Amino acid sequence: MKPFTYERPASPAEAAAAAARHPAAKFIAGGTNLLDLMKLQIEAPPHLIDVNGLGLDGIEPMAGGGLRIGALVRNTDLAADARVRRDYALLSRALLAGASGQLRNKATTAGNLLQRTRCPYFYDTNMACNKRQPGSGCAAIGGVSRQLAVIGHSEACIATNPSDMAVALRALDAAVETIAADGATRSIPMADFHRLPGDTPQRETALRPGELITAVTLPAPVGGRQIYRKVRDRASYAFALVSVAAIVQRDGSARVALGGVAPRPWRVEAAEPEVARGAGPAMRAILDGARPTHENAFKVTLAERTLGAVLAEARG
Amino acid sequence: MRTPDFAATRRDLVMGATLTTAAVATPRRPGARAAAADTPATGPGAPVMKIAFTVNGAARTLDVDTRTTLLDALREHLDLTGSKKGCDHGQCGACTVLVGGRRINACLTLAVMHQGDEITTVEGLGTPDRLHAMQAAFIKHDGYQCGYCTPGQICSSVAVLEEIRAGIPSHVSAELEARPQVTPAEIRERMSGNICRCGAYSNIVDAITEVAERPA
Ligand SMILES: Cc1cc2nc3c(=O)[nH]c(=O)nc-3n(C[C@H](O)[C@H](O)[C@H](O)COP(=O)(O)OP(=O)(O)OC[C@H]3O[C@@H](n4cnc5c(N)ncnc54)[C@H](O)[C@@H]3O)c2cc1C
Ligand code: SF4
Numbered sequence: 001m002k003p004f005t006y007e008r009p010a011s012p013a014e015a016a017a018a019a020a021r022h023p024a025a026k027f028i029a030g031g032t033n034l035l036d037l038m039k040l041q042i043e044a045p046p047h048l049i050d051v052n053g054l055g056l057d058g059i060e061p062m063a064g065g066g067l068r069i070g071a072l073v074r075n076t077d078l079a080a081d082a083r084v085r086r087d088y089a090l091l092s093r094a095l096l097a098g099a100s101g102q103l104r105n106k107a108t109t110a111g112n113l114l115q116r117t118r119c120p121y122f123y124d125t126n127m128a129c130n131k132r133q134p135g136s137g138c139a140a141i142g143g144v145s146r147q148l149a150v151i152g153h154s155e156a157c158i159a160t161n162p163s164d165m166a167v168a169l170r171a172l173d174a175a176v177e178t179i180a181a182d183g184a185t186r187s188i189p190m191a192d193f194h195r196l197p198g199d200t201p202q203r204e205t206a207l208r209p210g211e212l213i214t215a216v217t218l219p220a221p222v223g224g225r226q227i228y229r230k231v232r233d234r235a236s237y238a239f240a241l242v243s244v245a246a247i248v249q250r251d252g253s254a255r256v257a258l259g260g261v262a263p264r265p266w267r268v269e270a271a272e273p274e275v276a277r278g279a280g281p282a283m284r285a286i287l288d289g290a291r292p293t294h295e296n297a298f299k300v301t302l303a304e305r306t307l308g309a310v311l312a313e314a315r316g
Numbered sequence: 317m318r319t320p321d322f323a324a325t326r327r328d329l330v331m332g333a334t335l336t337t338a339a340v341a342t343p344r345r346p347g348a349r350a351a352a353a354d355t356p357a358t359g360p361g362a363p364v365m366k367i368a369f370t371v372n373g374a375a376r377t378l379d380v381d382t383r384t385t386l387l388d389a390l391r392e393h394l395d396l397t398g399s400k401k402g403c404d405h406g407q408c409g410a411c412t413v414l415v416g417g418r419r420i421n422a423c424l425t426l427a428v429m430h431q432g433d434e435i436t437t438v439e440g441l442g443t444p445d446r447l448h449a450m451q452a453a454f455i456k457h458d459g460y461q462c463g464y465c466t467p468g469q470i471c472s473s474v475a476v477l478e479e480i481r482a483g484i485p486s487h488v489s490a491e492l493e494a495r496p497q498v499t500p501a502e503i504r505e506r507m508s509g510n511i512c513r514c515g516a517y518s519n520i521v522d523a524i525t526e527v528a529e530r531p532a
Contacts, residue, residue, distance in 0.1 A: 102421045236508035
């Protein structure tokens with residue numbers, strides 16, 4: 001790791017102000033992604049702002065029936081919260097399908113949303129990677145791309161977003177609350193939170209420099225059968241090849257978001273009426289325009305079959 | 317520190333590696349402190365901070381380079397070499413310790429982030445004379461071969477039973493809202509963050525099951 005200075009502010013406003021004072025600083029929450037990347041010098045912030053003392057670790061009911069989840073709530077605690085288990089089972093299931101018990105005890109809501117890709121070339125500093133080093137090229141295109149994206153990617157980057165939690169939050173229509181150094185707050189819908197790579201794969205979210213996530217909000221519960229099905233190379237402790245987050249209502253209407261296939265949780269609202277016609281037509285509409293690589297075309301078939309299994313379970 | 321000789325039984329060796337004297341797995345020499353750590357005690361221009369926390373019941377204070385992970389603070393500064401450095405990237409679980417009773421990977425957290433915390437390592441769970449029930453069960457069931465992952469496995473196991481008792485669901489829990497049970501499937505899923513290259517998994521499940529079934 002490169003040397004860095006460290007501070008631990010006591011309020012969100014102080015943390016945002018500290019970020020304004022140190023433009024190259026990084027917030028650190030659980031540290032499970034950032035420190036991993038700092039050890040490899042993929043990230044090398046000269047200053048760390050520890051956000052664990054900001055008092056953002058509660059889950060509160062909101063007027064109108066939703067929940068406000070503090071940015072620092074640990075993945076374990078969010079998955080185990082009685083209200084989340086009852087009303088947002090999709091979120092509990094997605095969290096429990098990710099990482100390990102030890103990591104979920106540290107990983108936070110905000111950190112999970114901002115975790116970076118697991119593209120093997122992003123991790124290998126000897127290889128070209130536009131996300132790590134803008135303009136250097138993309139070694140994954142034409143390389144080992146089995147795990148990488150089939151849709152939403154660009155000529156500059158074909159990486160996927162690895163988060164399981166984010167897929168559930170997208171299907172649940174969650175929003176991300178933030179505060180900036182000048183004290184301004186805003187709420188960003190999950191649909192707009194993660195960016196597609198285009199020519200600037202190094203810019204992954206709608207956050208502005210120094211903007212601090214304070215919470216994630218969930219709208220009032222929508223009921224339905226909520227299923228998160230993750231397909232991976234081993235039964236536990238592996239990232240998704242494909243995952244399907246679905247909320248299926250009694251009348252057959254459904255929301256579907258996919259993980260493992262795109263640079264962000266992949267949801268196409270306009271395709272959702274097709275679910276009534278079955279997994280095949282639905283997935284053709286959801287993955288319309290997919291451009292798999294020579295190694296990952298299997299993901300398209302896998303996504304359709306996984307959705308088929310999820311719909312059978314929902315009706316069963 | 318005890319150095320097992322070649323006549324030592326396998327049990328002695330494993331207890332050495334599992335408990336306080338990790339001479340087998342990590343030979344130590346004077347001056348090993350800075351050289352062995354990825355995160356040096358200090359370096360030119362590297363900021364140093366004072367931290368105070370409780371480790372295995374004892375108050376400790378340290379001056380550390382901000383880059384020092386909790387794992388390196390324990391191993392290189394406090395000579396608690398029970399917790400192991402396997403991958404150093406949160407992938408193997410050999411560094412698992414308990415912070416405030418919760419298991420975490422000590423390699424993916426900074427020492428300076430643990431001001432005031434209560435940390436328990438495998439050395440704090442039990443001693444060779446007074447083994448923790450989980451340590452004794454690992455020995456009885458042969459829940460290891462080389463022993464390198466064992467301290468992490470044992471810390472994780474103790475926390476897994478607490479998590480099940482606290483009603484925290486897992487990926488394999490059929491009902492999210494029901495109380496989770498101690499079953500082999502639950503144990504396997506919850507222990508998936510601890511890799512054992514020797515493949516002692518089925519004996520580890522037996523050890524944990526035995527402790528879970530024992531009246532508290
Ligand atoms: C071995 C391994 C396996 C894993 N498997 C999975 C898996 O299967 N599925 C999965 O989804 N994830 C998996 N993960 C990733 C894990 O979920 C993330 O590392 C974790 O969620 C990150 O959260 P954190 O709080 O530790 O983030 P940190 O590492 O602390 O931070 C991550 C990023 O978020 C920024 N940040 C943190 N908090 C804020 C805030 N409040 N405002 C603004 N920025 C902030 C930081 O600056 C940093 O850039 C795995 C990780 C490991 C190491
Ligand atoms: S796919 Fe993206 S992250 Fe992977 S090497 Fe190419 S630019 Fe880098």
